[in-house]
Amino acid sequence: MSNDNRFELRMTGSGGQGLILGSIILAEAAIMEGKIVTQSQVYGAEARGGTTKAELVISNKHIAYPKVTDPDLLAAMTNEGLKQYGGGISRKTEVIIDSSVMSAPDFLDEENCRGLLALPIRSTLISRLESELGLNIVLLGIIEGLTAIVEVEILRKAIAMHVKKQFLNLNMKALDLGMEMVEAQAKTGIRI
Amino acid sequence: MSNDNRFELRMTGSGGQGLILGSIILAEAAIMEGKIVTQSQVYGAEARGGTTKAELVISNKHIAYPKVTDPDLLAAMTNEGLKQYGGGISRKTEVIIDSSVMSAPDFLDEENCRGLLALPIRSTLISRLESELGLNIVLLGIIEGLTAIVEVEILRKAIAMHVKKQFLNLNMKALDLGMEMVEAQAKTGIRI
Amino acid sequence: MRLDFLRGERLPNIWCPGCGNGIVLHALLEAIDQLQLDPDKVVLVSGIGCSSRAPAYTAFDNVHTLHGRAIPVATGIKLANLDLTVIVVTGDGDSSAIGGNHLIHAARRDVNITVVVFNNYNYGMTGGQASPLTPISSITTTTPNGNLDRPFDLVKLAAGAGATYVARSGIYFTKHLVDHLRKAIAHDGFSLVDAVAQCPTYFGRFNKKGSAGQMVTSQKDWMVLKSVAEKKTPEELAGKIIIGEFVNIERHAPVSAAAPKEQA
Amino acid sequence: MRLDFLRGERLPNIWCPGCGNGIVLHALLEAIDQLQLDPDKVVLVSGIGCSSRAPAYTAFDNVHTLHGRAIPVATGIKLANLDLTVIVVTGDGDSSAIGGNHLIHAARRDVNITVVVFNNYNYGMTGGQASPLTPISSITTTTPNGNLDRPFDLVKLAAGAGATYVARSGIYFTKHLVDHLRKAIAHDGFSLVDAVAQCPTYFGRFNKKGSAGQMVTSQKDWMVLKSVAEKKTPEELAGKIIIGEFVNIERHAPVSAAAPKEQA
C-alpha cells in the first residue's frame, strides 16, 4: 500500500472471468476490516462478452476521488484487456499478467512500471484444480499473496458470502492456489 | 379618429354574430386604402358559442402595440358581451349597444364614456330586411356612418370579398341600413 | 340517475348546445348508480378534450390529466388502491391518437379499469380535426378534401391488444349504452366501451349531418345491433356500425381464447 | 445473399455469440436480394436495441433513430420519396413497448413500409428485462418471480390495427422466414413480420433454454406451421407458436375485410 494510505487496484480481462465479482469480494473483505472502498467497472453494451475492467480503491480514510488514477496493482487476464485498459500505469504499478494466455508485453519495462509478474494463472488453475471456474479467486489469492491487503480469513469469509455452497471448497482452494503461486513466484514466475 | 392617428374599435357579442368577420372586413377595407391595421379576437374553447370579442386598430402609420387599450368605439351586441368586455373604456369611447336585445346599462354615463348610442339593431334588421343574417354588416354600416373611417365603396368591395354571391345584395342593404340608422339616430336612437 | 352524482354548481357545462358528451355522461352516471358503488370509491380519470371535461362535473374524485395520459394515471391509481373503481373518460383522439399506446398496454395487462371512449369521430376541443376514428372521406379541418386514412376499428384494436371486455354502443340507445357501461365497470379486468356520440359543431356541420337532434336519432339508421347484424349479409351491413358486446372473457385467460379465427 | 449488402469492414458485429439477430439480418438481406431491389433505393430504419444495430452493418442507407421511433421516421422518409423501399428493423421492445403507438398507426394508415420485428422476447440491449412480448411466467430481470403480465400477440395486434400484411416466422425456418420477408416487402401497403429469434445471453439463460444452438433447433418443437396448425386441436396447440401468413389483403380495402369473425 502506498504511503498515502490509498491502495488502487485495476483488473482487466474478458467478460466471463468474474473480475467484477472478484473486486466486490475484496471490497467487502476490506469493509469488514473497517476500511473504506470504492469499486467501479466499465459498464454496458459495448463490453458485452468483450473486454472488461474492474477497479477498486481501498483506504483507511475517506476516499474522495473514487476511481483509480495511479494503480498500485494492475492485473491483466487477457491481451485485449491489457491493450484497452493498460494505460495510465506508472512506476508505482505492479503489473500481473496471465502468462498462460498472453506473453509478456514488450512495452512494459522498469521505466513505466514497478514490476511485471507473469504467472500461468489459467493453466495452473486447470491443471491443479481441474476447473475453469475460480479464475477470479486465484487472482484474489495472488493479490493477497502480494499485498496482504486484508486478513486471509476475512477474505475467505467474503468469498463465502458470494459463492454457492457447492463451489465453496473449490474457491477456497483457488484462493490458496493463488497465494501459493505468489510464494512460488521466484521459481515459476517471470518478474522484471 | 383620435388625434394620434390611431383608431381603436372593439366589438363584443355572441359567437354566431359574425363580429370577427366584420372586423376582418373593415380591416381589409382599411388596407385597401393604404392603412395599417391589427385585428385580434378572444379565442378558444372557452368562447365556444359563448361571448366573443373582436378588436381592430387602424392607423396611418406603423402600429406598435397591436391591441386595443383605449377604444374609440365599443359596440356591444349582447349584455353578456358588454359585461365581459365592456371594461377598459374611457371618456374617449363612444359606446354602441343593440337596444333591441339589451337595455342601456346604468353604469355608463358622461363620466366614463364619450357617449352611448342605443340602437335597436337586431329588431330593425329583422323588420326591415326580414333576415337574421347580416347583423355584423349592419353594425359595420353604423360604424361607417359614425366615423367614415373608410370610403363606403371600398367597404362594399371588402364585403363582397367575404360574402357568398347569393347574400351579397342582402349584405349591401344591411350596410345601407346601418348607415341610415346613424343618420336617423337623432330621431330613433338614444344618445347620452 | 342520482342527481347528487353531479356537481350542480358547475353546470351548465361548457359543451356546445347538442353535444353528445352530456348524454354519455348521463349514461355513465346511471350505470354507476345501478351498480350501487360507494361514491367515495369511484374515481374518474380523463385526458384532454371536450369529453375529458366530463369528470369535473361529477361529484366523484376526478383527475383531469394530460392529452392521452389518462390511462397510465388510472393504472397508477388502481394499482395503488385496489379498492377503487377507476373509470377513464376519454375522447376518440385522446384514447386512440396520442394515447393509443397506453390503451393497448392497459388492455394487454388486463388492468382492472374501464375506459369509456366518447367517440365523436373528431377532435372537438381543438376545432374539428381528423382523429384516428374519423371515417374515410369525412371532411374535417385537417382533411379538407376528405379523409384519406382508414380509421381504427376500436373494438378490433382493443380485442387485438387483449382486452377482456369490449363493447360498442351509441347515445341514441341509452339503455343499451347503460347496460354495456355497467357490464364493463363490473367486469373484472380491462374493459372498454366505444360510446358513439355526436359533435354537431364540427363533425356534424362539416359533414352535413343535420341538427343535433338529427344526429341523435339518425343513429337508428346506421347502427345495427350485433344480434341483428349476425343475421344480415355483408352487403346489407355496408356502411353500418354494429353495436353490442364483442369480447367478454375471463380475466387473464390464455390469450388464444380471444383469438380471431383467422389468426389461429 | 449478396455479400456486398454487408459492410464487411464493420464486422464482426457487436452481438453476443449465438445471438439470433444476425440470422434475421441474413434472411432480410436474402429477401432483398431475391426481390432484386436497387440497393440505392433501399433504406433501413431502426430504433434502439441490439436488433436495431442491424442496419448499420448493411450497405444501404440506414437510419438508427430513437428507442421506439423508427416507424415515424420511416413514414417521413417514405412519404418524402415514394420511390424508396423503406424497411424498419426493430426489437420486440422497441416496436411494441415504447413504439407501440407508432406501430398501430402505421398499420392503420397502411403506409407502404415493412416492419421486421426481431423478437427475442426481452430487452436485450439493457440486460434482459421483460418486454410486452415476454411470455407469462418467464424470468427476466424485471420479473424475477416470473412475468405476470400477458404478452401481446403481435399478429393480432397488428391485424387489429388494420395491417394489410402480417406474418410470423422463426429463425430456424430460414426459407420460411425469407419467403415471408420477401412477400412483406413486396406487399403494397403496411406489412409486418414477427421474426422470432433467440437472445441466449439473457432470455435464454434466465429461462434455461440451453445453448444458442439448442435455442435455434428447439424452434422446431414449439413452432407449428399455420397450415399444420389448422388441422390440430387447441389442446395439441397448447404452448405452441403458429407461424405463417395471417393477413394478406388488398391495400385500403374496406376495414371489414380484415375483421376477425367474432367482431362482425
Add this chain to the structure above:
Amino acid sequence: MPEKKTFKITHNRKWCKNCGICVAVCPKKVFKIDRNDRHAIVNPQDCIGCQMCVEHCPDFALAVEEVKNE
C-alpha cells in the same frame, strides 16, 4: 283499459341550451324550440313518461316523474 298515467315534466332553464334533442327524441311531440330558439314544453299532457327526453338531454335539464293521484 288501465287509467292513463300523468307525468310532471321539470325543465331546468338555467342548464338547458335549447339544442332541440328532446324535441327530436320525444315520441309524443311534447317539446318544441320556439321562434326565439328557446326550448318550450308544448304538449305536456301527451307525455307517456318514456324518459327518452331525460336520457338524451346532454345538459341534465329535464326530469319526468309520474304524478301519483291517490
Add this chain to the structure above:
Amino acid sequence: MPEKKTFKITHNRKWCKNCGICVAVCPKKVFKIDRNDRHAIVNPQDCIGCQMCVEHCPDFALAVEEVKNE
C-alpha cells in the same frame, strides 16, 4: 445413382464467435466446437450443401459452395 457432390466450406475465423449454432443445425455433423471453445470443421467430406449452417450463422462466417469437377 447420381454422383456424390462435393462442397467447399469457407469459414471466416475473424467474424466467427464460436457460438455453436452451425454445429447444432448441420445435419451431417460437419462442425464441432473444440476444447478451446473454438469452431472447427471436422467432417467437411460429409457436407451435403444444404446451407443450414450458412443461413443460421449469425455472424456471416460461413459459405458453402459446390465444387464443380468438370
Add this chain to the structure above:
Amino acid sequence: MSEKMVLMQGNEAVTEGAIAAGVRFYAGYPITPSTEIAEIMAKRMPQVGGTFIQMEDEIASIMAIVGASMAGKKVLTATSGPGFSLMQEGLGYACMVEAPIVILDSMRYGPSTGMATKVSQMDLMQTRWGTHGDHWVIVLSPSSVEESYQLTIRAVNLAEKYRNPVIVLSDETISHLREPIDTSISPTIVDRRLPTEKAGYLPYKTDESLVPTIANVGTGFRTSFTGLVHSESGFQTANGHVAEALVERLRDKLFNNLDDIIQFETDRVEDADILFMSFGITARGVSEAVESLRSHGRKAGSLRFITLFPFDDDRVRKAAGNGRTIVVPELNSGQLVLLVKRVFGDSRKVVPMNKINGDLISPQEILSFLREENL
C-alpha cells in the same frame, strides 16, 4: 402600403413563409394556439405538391419531419408547450444527426395545460434546455405577423445552411393576430449543400464551415445516421475524443457564425439611460412605451432579441449601449432577465418586469411600472 398587402393571421403567415422558403413536408398534431398552421398546411401542401400528414402525436410529428428531411425535403412542424415538451427527445436527435428541421412553438400559458388560449412567453428557456445532453439550437422570435412570415423563411434557410434544428418561438397573440403583410417580394432561399463525390464519402466530415455535407437518403450515397456518438463515417463509436470533437463541432458550427445568425432590433440605444430588453410580442408594447417616454423627454431605448439563441453575451453587451438601467419586461416569471443579468452582473441595474396573468404588457403598464419603481 400597396395593393400587394394582404391581411393575414400570424399562423397563416408562418405557413406562407414556409412555403415560400421551400417547405414541402409538414407533419404535425393539432394544439392550440398553433392548430391553424396544421389546418392551413392540410390545404396548402397538396396545392404546392407537398405532403401534409397528421401524425398520432407530437413525438411522431417531429420524427416524421426528421425522416422527410433526411430524404431531402424542407420540413416544418408546429406545436405549443405541451407538444413541444413531447418533442424534446426528437429535437436532441435532430441536433445529433444534423437534420435540418424547423419547429414552430406558439407559446400559451403554462405550466402543464395551463390556459390554452392565453398568451405567455414561458417556453423561452425550454427552447434552449428542453432536451438532455449538450446541444445547440437556433431560436428566432417574431414580434409581428410580417415577421412571422420573414423569420419562418429565415428559419428554413438557417436550418438548411447549418443542418440544425431551428425553432420559431411565437405566441398565442401573434399566432392569432391579423396584420397586413407583403408577400410579393421573392425571398432569398438557401439550400443545403450536398456531396458530389461518392468516392471517399464521409457524411460527417466537414470543411472549415464545420457543417457536414450529408447526402439525402435514396441518392446512392448509402449514409448511416445515428443519435449515438459517431465518427465522420456516421457510425457509432464510444471513443471519447470523437465524442468531444463531435459535440464541440455541433457548437462551433453555430458559434463560428454568430454574425450570420444573431439579429437584434435596436431603437435609440445609443443615448438611452433606460433600456428595455425584450422579445416577441412584448417588444411591441415596449416600442410604444419608448416612443412615449421619448416624447416626454426621457431617454429611453429598446433592444429586441430577434435571435434568442445562440445567446452571445458579448454581442448583447455591445448592442446594449451604456444605459444605466435595463428593464426586462416579459410574460413569464423571469427568464430572459436571467440571461441579461448574466451579461451585466452588477454593472447595470437590471430590473425584471413580469406579467403572468395571460394578458400582454401594454405600453401604459410599462410607464406605470417605471413610475412605481422610480426608474
Add this chain to the structure above:
Amino acid sequence: MSEKMVLMQGNEAVTEGAIAAGVRFYAGYPITPSTEIAEIMAKRMPQVGGTFIQMEDEIASIMAIVGASMAGKKVLTATSGPGFSLMQEGLGYACMVEAPIVILDSMRYGPSTGMATKVSQMDLMQTRWGTHGDHWVIVLSPSSVEESYQLTIRAVNLAEKYRNPVIVLSDETISHLREPIDTSISPTIVDRRLPTEKAGYLPYKTDESLVPTIANVGTGFRTSFTGLVHSESGFQTANGHVAEALVERLRDKLFNNLDDIIQFETDRVEDADILFMSFGITARGVSEAVESLRSHGRKAGSLRFITLFPFDDDRVRKAAGNGRTIVVPELNSGQLVLLVKRVFGDSRKVVPMNKINGDLISPQEILSFLREENL
C-alpha cells in the same frame, strides 16, 4: 467503520433510500445507466408490500407514479436523459397538480442517445427548464453512494412536504459505483399533510405554508385535479388573477423555504482565494484537488451544490466567501458556470472547466488546469 457498513452500488442505494423513506410504488422503464433501480425495485417492492410496474415507456411511468401519488403512495421513478426528455410533459403536470413525486435521472453522455454507458453532467439545465411554462422543481445532487441513499430519503421527504416533484440528479459513475454505506440509522420521515374536515374542503386552499393539504383519492373528499389553471377548488378557470396567484404560489411555496431546501457543502471557503464550485461526482475530484493544493500551501476551497435548484443567487454569494477566482469544473460544455456567472458577474473571475469525453475530471487534471490557466 462498523459492522453495519454494507457495500452497495449507487443505484441500489437509491432503492434502499426510497424504501427507507416509505416509497411503496415504483413505475419505470429500463434505461442505462439507471436500469438496476428498476431491476432491484422489481424484487424489493413485493418484499415490502409495495408495487412495482414496468410501464410501456417513460411517459406512462411518470404518469403512473403521479396517479399512485394521488392515491396516497410515496412514489419513485428512475430514468436517464432520453427517458427524462420524454417525461417533461408529465413533470409539468405533477408541478401543476402538486403531486409529490421523485424522479431519479442518472446522467449519461448526450445529446440524444449519445454514449449510453459514459458519464456526463449534461442534464443539469434540463432539470430546471425541460418542461414548458413557468414551474419550479427541487433538484438534489448526490456525489457518493452514501449520499444517493440519504438524498433519496430527503427527496421523498421534500416531495411530500412541499407537494412538489423532486429530481435526484445522479450520473453513470455514481449509479454504478460501489461504496460502503451505513443504512442502520433510522431516517427522519416526512408525510404529506392531509385534510381532516370534509366541510368546506378546498384542495388548493393553503395556509401560510402555501402548501395545499390535498386529500388522497378514495378517501371521501372528492377532489378535482387538473393541469389547467385552477382555483382553490381545484376546478379549471381562465381567470388571469387566479392564474397569477397560482403560479406565484407554486414558486413561493419553495422560495419561502429556501433555508429548509437549499444545502451546500463547503470546504475551507472562508480564506480561499481559489474557489471551486461543482456538483455531483465532479466534486470528488475537486475535493482531492483542494486537499492537494492546501498541502502545497495554496488557499483553495470548495463549494459543492447539494441542492441545485432552487438556485438562490444570494445564498450562493454568501456561501462563496471572498475568493477572487472561481473555477467551475463540470462534465458538460458549461451549464453550472452560467448560473455562477449570473451570481458574480464581473465581480469575480469565473472560469469554466469542461470535460466532455465521457470520463471524470480527475484531481490531477484540475491541478494541471490551474497551471495551464495560470490560476
